[in-house]
Amino acid sequence: MGLLVSLCLGYRxxxxxxxxxxxxxxxxxxxxxxxxxxxxxxxxxxGLQEIVPLNAGNIFGVENSRPVPxxxxxxxxxxxxxxxxxxxxxxxxDPPSPSRFKPSGDGPIFEDELLPEIDSDSDEEIHxxxxxxxxxxxxDDSNKASGDYNTGSSSVPELKLxxxxxxxxxxxxxxxxxxxxxGVYLSIWVRxxxxxxxxxxxxxxxxxxxxxxxxxxxxxxxxxxxYQTLFCFICCHLNPGEKDGDELRRNADVQEIHRRTQFNPxxxxxxxxxxxxxxxxxxxxxLSYRINLSYEKTLNxxxxxxxxxxxxxxxxxxxxxxxxxxDGWEEGVIDFPPTxxxxxxxxxxxxxxxKAGRRTPAWxxxxxxxxxxxxxxxxxxxxxxxSDHRPVTAVYTAEVEVFxxxxxxxxxxxxxxxxxxxxxxxxxxxxGRAT
Numbered sequence: 001m002g003l004l005v006s007l008c009l010g011y012r013x014x015x016x017x018x019x020x021x022x023x024x025x026x027x028x029x030x031x032x033x034x035x036x037x038x039x040x041x042x043x044x045x046x047g048l049q050e051i052v053p054l055n056a057g058n059i060f061g062v063e064n065s066r067p068v069p070x071x072x073x074x075x076x077x078x079x080x081x082x083x084x085x086x087x088x089x090x091x092x093x094d095p096p097s098p099s100r101f102k103p104s105g106d107g108p109i110f111e112d113e114l115l116p117e118i119d120s121d122s123d124e125e126i127h128x129x130x131x132x133x134x135x136x137x138x139x140d141d142s143n144k145a146s147g148d149y150n151t152g153s154s155s156v157p158e159l160k161l162x163x164x165x166x167x168x169x170x171x172x173x174x175x176x177x178x179x180x181x182x183g184v185y186l187s188i189w190v191r192x193x194x195x196x197x198x199x200x201x202x203x204x205x206x207x208x209x210x211x212x213x214x215x216x217x218x219x220x221x222x223x224x225x226x227y228q229t230l231f232c233f234i235c236c237h238l239n240p241g242e243k244d245g246d247e248l249r250r251n252a253d254v255q256e257i258h259r260r261t262q263f264n265p266x267x268x269x270x271x272x273x274x275x276x277x278x279x280x281x282x283x284x285x286x287l288s289y290r291i292n293l294s295y296e297k298t299l300n301x302x303x304x305x306x307x308x309x310x311x312x313x314x315x316x317x318x319x320x321x322x323x324x325x326x327d328g329w330e331e332g333v334i335d336f337p338p339t340x341x342x343x344x345x346x347x348x349x350x351x352x353x354x355k356a357g358r359r360t361p362a363w364x365x366x367x368x369x370x371x372x373x374x375x376x377x378x379x380x381x382x383x384x385x386x387s388d389h390r391p392v393t394a395v396y397t398a399e400v401e402v403f404x405x406x407x408x409x410x411x412x413x414x415x416x417x418x419x420x421x422x423x424x425x426x427x428x429x430x431x432g433r434a435t
Contacts, residue, residue, distance in 0.1 A: 006228065009400045011194070012377075014041035015367050017235065017284040018384075018391035019049040021344070022183075024067055025074050025386065034382040034391045035078055041395065042194060044173070046075060047220075047235030048185040049286045050387075059182060059209070059216045068180055072187065079173040079189060177222055181205045182215040184285075186235040188222060200225045200271055202263040208239065208253045217253070219285070223263040223272055227402045229373070232278035234261075236285035242360060247315040250288055251325040280398055281370040283329070286389065289316035290362040291338065295351055298338070298360050302349075307335050314363060329368045332379030332394060339381055339390040340364040346385060367394035374398045 014036050025031075035044065048071060052064045174195050176188045190198065202223040209217035219236035238253045239246070257275075264271040272278050291298055292313040301310050311317055311334060319325045338361035341350045351358035367379070377395040384391055 006401050006403050009227070009402055010397050011043060011226070011400055012039075012041040013043045013045065013282070013374075013396045013398050015045045015047075015233075015282050015284050015394045015396070016391060017047045017049075017286065017365050017367060019237070019286040019340070019365060019387060019389035020051055020071075021387035021389060022050050022053045023344070023386050024070050029074060029384075029386060031074060031078055031382075031384070031391075032081075034384060034393055035075075036378070036393055036395055037078065037081070039395075042191050043226075043398075044075075044079065044187075044189040045233045045235075045282060045284070046187050046189070047284050049235075049237040050183045051180070051185050052183050054183055054216045059214060063180065063182065065180055068178070068185065071185070072175070072178065075187065075189065076171065076173075076175075080171045176224070177201055177203065179203050179205070179220045179222070181207065181218060181220055182209075184215070184218060184220055184235060184237050186220040186222060186233070188224075188233060194226070197227050198224055200264075204261045204263055206257050206260045208256050212256075219257045219261065221257075221261045221263075221275065223278065227400050229280060229398075229400045230272050230278040231398075232272070232275050232281045234275065234281070234283040234285070236283070236287065238286065238288045240288045242290045242362070247289060247319060250315075251319055254325050276370075279371050280374055282367065282374075282394075282396070283326075283370070284367040284392075284394070286364050287316060287366045288364050289314065289319070289366070290364075291315065291360060292318070293360065295358050295360045299349065299352075302337050302361060305337075310338070310363075316363070316366060326368060326370075329370045330376075331366065331368045332376045334363055334379070336381045337361070337390075338363050339392060341388050342385070342390065344385070344388060350388065365389055365392045367392060369396065 016034050018034065035041075035046075051067045051071065052058045058064050170192070172192055173189045174192050176190055176195070176198060178187045179185070200223065204221045204223070205215065205218065206221075207213045207215035207218040209215060217237050217239050219234055221232060221234045223230070223232050225231070234257070236253075236257060238250045241249065261275050262273060263277075264273055275281060291310055292315060293301070293310075298310065301307075314334075316325070317331075320327070320329065320331075338349075340362050341359040342348065343350055343352075349359075349361050351360075365381075369376070374396045375398075377397060379392075379394045381390045381392050
């Protein structure tokens with residue numbers, strides 16, 4: 001008789017990718033549609049490409065991280081508008097004890113504790129924050145450096161009442177990780193109630209740009225465990241080009257990312273080391289694959305909304321069908337216009353105005369999954385005109401296995417009782433034979 005010692009929770013994951021074309025968001029940039037705010041998720045995996053100009057200074061010099069706070073503040077402000085919801089779970093056995101597994105949303109809303117960025121070359125882990133023992137530290141180095149440090153008997157600087165309220169009020173979401181590699185950027189946010197169930201957060205970066213190793217093109221990958229399920233999220237920007245054979249370079253980029261992405265190289269054997277060591281994998285980014293049609297034919301099919309005919313000539317789908325790249329991966333049906341290349345702040349594709357130069361429209365921006373346990377809810381684009389790309393969103397429900405210690409204890413008790421019963425039965429049988 002088999003006894004279940006775990007149950008299955010269902011979490012909503014919103015994955016979003018956007019090549020922002022070196023543009024910074026303005027004060028009125030609205031990303032609610034991109035983040036699918038009408039039905040908020042539990043986990044947000046957000047990837048950006050070209051957050052900085054890909055010039056020699058940014059590629060070979062000191063990394064320009066100035067745009068990152070602008071984007072993170074916009075994401076944070078948008079997520080802060082979300083109201084907490086109760087966690088949904090499904091179970092093939094008894095539900096968890098309410099005292100042990102509390103539904104999300106059964107508590108106050110708190111401000112987001114931003115965790116430090118992990119260096120991809122380190123073996124550092126992020127562990128859950130113990131919120132009960134977490135104490136607020138107001139003394140920081142920035143006050144000392146700016147000369148605003150209070151030199152009186154107390155080491156705590158004087159704060160205004162409004163500042164205290166701002167510190168005490170915490171947001172419903174926390175940022176798990178934020179990582180930049182030249183123009184590629186990946187940020188992951190989760191509901192606060194889920195934070196303590198996330199462990200073993202690791203980052204790996206792979207450059208496939210200039211000379212095959214520079215990070216103007218490449219990937220950022222994040223490994224983590226949510227309860228007892230292993231997740232991997234990859235954000236990439238592959239090499240561009242619409243000449244014949246350029247898709248083969250992109251295939252090679254994907255293979256290099258798989259080969260060179262490494263987590264926990266010297267850690268315990270039970271932790272994942274490669275992308276395929278995970279149970280749920282989501283890959284997003286500007287993959288740069290084009291449509292094998294002329295500009296005129298492509299635009300004509302877009303006007304007629306004949307997405308099926310465009311998909312038949314999409315390079316990525318063709319290469320996947322041949323087994324040349326992303327073998328075994330899945331993507332939702334694309335039933336929206338190509339996301340590239342637009343004139344800035346316009347609904348016109350570049351090339352409709354002959355003086356602007358032509359780029360055949362393409363579905364460069366993609367989101368794919370690998371592994372069982374994820375179900376696609378929606379796959380769409382948003383109509384933000386900041387960039388020459390349109391952002392893309394994929395929403396999934398992902399199954400997460402939760403280990404139940406009490407169920408294991410009951411199972412062990414049952415096994416002990418069964419063993420004892422079998423032993424006694426054998427003893428009785430032997431006694432009967434002896435008589």
